[in-house]
Amino acid sequence: MITTSSAGPPVAPRSQHMVVCGDDGLARRLAVELDAVCGETVTVVLPSRTDEHGGEIDALHRDPSSGIELLVAARPDEQALRAAGVDGAAALALTYGDDRTNMMAALLARSINPSVRLVIRMYHRERGRHLEQLLDRAVLARRSLPNAPSPGELPVDTSTTVLSDSDTAVPELVAAAALGHGHTLQVAGKVFRGVVRPAGTPPHTADLATLAVFSGTDRHDPLSEDSAETPGTDGTQLLPDTVTSYNSQFTHGRLMLEEVSADRTLEAPSDSGTIGGWLRERVAHLPWKVFVSREMTSVLGLLAAVVALLSLATWATVDGIPLWKAVYLPLLDIFTMGDPATGEPRARKFLQLIAGFTGIAILPLVVAATINATGAFRAASISHPPADDVSDHIVLVGLGKVGTRVLVRLRSAHHRVVAVERDPQARGVAVARELGVPLILEDATGPRALDLARIAQSASLLVLTSDDSANLDIVMAAREANPDVRAVMRLYDDDFAATVSLTLRASYPEALTRSRSVSSLASPAFAAAMMGRHVLGVMPVERGVLLFTSVDVAGHPALEGRSVHEAFARNEWRVLAVGPAGPGTSDRSPTGTLGGGLNLAGGTGFDWRPAHGRVLRAGDRVVLATTRRGLDVLTRESRTAPDTT
Structure with a gap:
């Protein structure tokens, strides 16, 4: 049965809109992201409009300023997909909690509209990889048919992108715990963030480019979900030219793209290559006492x-x-x-x-x-408790699916980590032993676990268990032992997460506390993927939005043959980095965005401080910061470019 949120016939097919189908908070968060941040028109398909998520989407639909429509369908069958307008949609996101449901809907959608851009949530990685290849091959097979449309008639991006919400949440969790802030951009092993420089602040050596200038009152970072207020919007300009960037009119700060020097505590050199070191690693931590x-x-x-x-x-x-x-x-x-x-x-x-x-x-x-x-x-x-002299480390509580990936990411960046897990059979226990991470097998809500993890001497606490109440208990206990510890917890309920964050900040105003749901961390990555493989990240700036894109220079008249300085388009795009396009590379949207890390295909060898006189050639690939208008211009250019794939 299919119903809409208001009286009348089902939603009619419309061109170049987006459809989101799901049954949990990720679908709602994604719809809000596409509507409020990206400015897209969205149809949301949910099993019910009476539950929490359906009620919120219905309220947004009734808002005249919102571009969200609600369609109620028990499952995403062919009738529901057609009623949602998938046959004329630019992109479809399938975010059901069941892999099989998402797979069936993806196959149906590809048969209904072979050109629709698919973004699919999958928990099983290998299954998702095979599905991605299968659906992309279907598009290539259609292009090879005798009566297939010409390349100029096909959409630029008919891709299939399979994402895991836990994978997309990991980079921002790592950034918040290790660097003290989220909203990071990770490309080719480098980490970047957007940071507001107050008026009169001298340039920082880590600043790469000016992304925006503000002319209103600015006392908080407008990129932070912890901001109590945002700068005024009068006269705020995205991607300004140099004159505007330093104009006295804009006296309330500039948004800069900063290269982050990760605050890493490197491990001491290991002597595991010697016999003595080998013995110490295996017997020194044993509980002889x-x-x-x-x-x-x-x-x-x-x-x-x-x-x-x-x-x-x-x-x-x-x-x-x-x-x-x-x-x-x-x-x-x-x-x-x-x-x-x-x-x-x-x-x-x-x-x-x-x-x-x-x-x-x-x-x-x-x-x-x-x-x-x-x-x-x-x-x-x-268990393998940490040494008595360990300090400035990260305490990671919970070694489930998300916790294990966070642990691997932290260790790959050489951060000192102490893991706490109550289940000896948890998937991350073996990983922690393999990585040589101190491990405490106790319930973190008990009186001993945090003490054994030396929470009083730690720099950060990252709590990733599946129990919201337990996560809150652990953070509050840690705050008692170390009021200054940087605390990051994963909570499933968005409203609860916001309430907890505000309360803890009020109780400990000098300490950083972040409480985020996985769906809120994952939604920017899904939104970026729906906008196309060339979109790497989305950064909301007040009422506007900046998009980070990867573009091959070949076939773009506004880029090819021009210098980096000449390729700049005021309020439209700015070249951030230049590197080789490389054979076989693609603009695939990765498993992360500015709110979660990303890895740029072919990203090695990128120059993030290119000379203004460097001429862009056909063999180059550039990373651009663009406005929505700038992205539209680049997309129109690429539609008329010859197909080189």
Whole structure:
């Protein structure tokens, strides 16, 4: 059954709009991102309009200034997709929580509209890769048919992009924990961010380009979700020229693209190549102290006292016996290892009986204490607490799907990490051991885990468990131990995340606290992918938006044969980096955006400080910051360019 959010027939097919189909918060967040940030007209297909997400979308639909429409359908079958206008849509996002539902809808959509740009949420990576290849081959096969449209009649981008919301959330979680802020751009191993420089601030050596200038009141970073207010919008200009950038009229700061020097705490040089280093890595962290526990020392002390008394008695009553033998014989008797003292003096026989009865009483205690210590040793050996002198590290709580990927990303950047996980079978436990990361296998909500992780000496706390309440408890406990720790937590409910962030900032105004849902972190990446493979990232700036794109220079009259300075178009685009296009590279939208990292295909060798006189050639690829109008101009140019694929 299909219904719309208002009376009347189903939504009629429209050209060049976007469709989002889903059943959770990601669909809602994506629709809001496309509408509010990217300015797109969006039809949202949800199973219900009475639940939380459907109600919010319905409210947006009723807003005259919004371009969102709501379509209610139990599942994304052919009737629902056609009613949503997929046959005339520019892009379709499928964000259901079930991979099979997304796959079936993607195949149907490709048959309905072979030219639609598909963005698909998939949890199974390998399955997603195969689906991506299959659907892209369908487009190539259509182009090879005798009656296929000419290249100029086909859309520029009919791609299929498969994304995982957890993958797209990882880079910003890492950036927030390691760098202290999100909204990062990661290209070819480099990290960048947009930062507002107040008026009168001298240029920074890390600044690459001016992205915008503000003429209103500016006291907070307009890019930050933690900002309490934003600059005024009167006269704000995106991608201004040099004269405008330094004009006295714009007295309230400039938005700069800054190259971030990651605040990394590098590990000390390892001596694992030596035998001594190999032994230390494998045995130094083992919990040998369990063998000197109070229980074990009490039992062994009692045994030693009994042996000492029996040894003194034997030495005093048996004539001519050396002292060593006076100790040796009682030990044999206690452990029932000696021969009966049939030919010995009466005192020796009496002491042997006492030693035998003492052994019967004490040996079970010794065995029990040994077994307990061995069990504790085995359990504690799984954990690998950090050294006592570790500091300025990142405490990572939760080694599930997201936590494991965050751990790998942090270690690849050489950050010191201490992991905490309560489930020994969690997927990240083996990864932590392989990477040599200190690991504490305890419940982080308990009283010991954070202390063992040395939270008081840490720089950041990253809490990524699947329990919202537990995440909040952990952060509050960490704040008590270390009020200045940089805390980042993953919460599933968007409203709850916003409330928690505001409350913790009010309680600890000097400390940074970020609480974000995975859907809010992932939605910018899905939005960028829906806009095309050439779109790498989206940055909202007040009421406008900047798009970061990757463009091959060949076939673009506004770029090819021009210098970097001449290729600049005021309020439309600016060249940020120049590099080789390279054979076989593509403008595939990666698994991240400015709100989550991205990896530019063919990104190695990019010059992020190109000389203004450098001439752009056909073999170059450029990274551009563009406005929506600038992107439209570049897209129209590429439609008329010859197809070189």
